[in-house]
Amino acid sequence: MVSAEVHYCVSYLVSTLAGADYPHGADDLGSLMDQAQELAAPIADYEEAATQAGFELLRNEIVNKGYYWRPRNDRGWVPSSVHESAAEAWHDCCEENDIEPYDREVFEHWIVSDWLAEKLAAKGEKTDSDFAGMTVWARTTTGQAISGDAVITGIVADLAREYGA
Numbered sequence: 001m002v003s004a005e006v007h008y009c010v011s012y013l014v015s016t017l018a019g020a021d022y023p024h025g026a027d028d029l030g031s032l033m034d035q036a037q038e039l040a041a042p043i044a045d046y047e048e049a050a051t052q053a054g055f056e057l058l059r060n061e062i063v064n065k066g067y068y069w070r071p072r073n074d075r076g077w078v079p080s081s082v083h084e085s086a087a088e089a090w091h092d093c094c095e096e097n098d099i100e101p102y103d104r105e106v107f108e109h110w111i112v113s114d115w116l117a118e119k120l121a122a123k124g125e126k127t128d129s130d131f132a133g134m135t136v137w138a139r140t141t142t143g144q145a146i147s148g149d150a151v152i153t154g155i156v157a158d159l160a161r162e163y164g165a
Contacts, residue, residue, distance in 0.1 A: 001156060002147045005116035010136060014039050014109040035131055039138045042103035043126050046090035049101045055093050057086055069093040087124035107142035111135065119155045 017036035022029065047057075056072045059065065060082050067089040068079035080096075083089040094101055106126065117127040117135045126138040141149050 001116075002145075002152065005113045006137075006146055007111040007113070009108060009110055010134070011107075011109045014131075014136065032132055035128055039109060039126065039128055039131065039136060040106055042105055043124075043138065043140060044101035045104045045124075046087070046094045046099075046101045047124060048104075049099050050090050050093040050097070053097065053099050055097070057089055057093075085122040085124075087122060090124065104140040106138040106140055108139040110137045110139055110146070112137045116155075119158075120151060123151050123154060125151055 014036045017033045018040040020033055022033060050057075050069065054072050055069050057067055057069050059067055066082035066084055067086045068082050069089050069092070070077035070079060081092065083092060093099070111134050112120070112127070114129065114135050117129055117137060120137055121127050125140070128136045128138075139146070139149070146152060
């Protein structure tokens with residue numbers, strides 16, 4: 001999947017634009033620099049913060065295949081809402097329980113397919129679908145093959161579950 005959906009590393013391009021001395025937002029280049037700064041900024045990690053605070057995420061396979069959160073040891077918990085993505089559910093959990101998200105540093109930037117960007121965004125990853133006509137993923141891991149990233153293995157597991165492979 002990685003060889004078909006991940007195309008090229010653009011970390012140097014993003015970091016150069018994010019740190020350039022130019023009036024941001026003044027024109028097309030300035031707007032692109034603003035996008036680069038957003039891609040380089042840390043990502044709020046709602047999942048880790050909620051997990052550390054004692055919450056867990058469950059998938060509702062019966063009704064609508066959505067996600068909901070609950071306190072880890074409260075089996076009688078009735079969810080107030082079901083969310084389309086795990087990322088939305090974790091975000092809601094933190095907001096409802098006044099939990100501050102952790103920051104995850106962005107290490108690399110990769111051009112990816114629109115399909116993979118959609119899957120990554122659903123997992124809480126930061127993507128930009130129009131960075132100078134490219135779709136860019138802000139990767140928060142480094143030092144290993146992309147295929148070993150937890151988010152990628154999670155997407156592959158979701159596909160296997162969905163298509164029975």
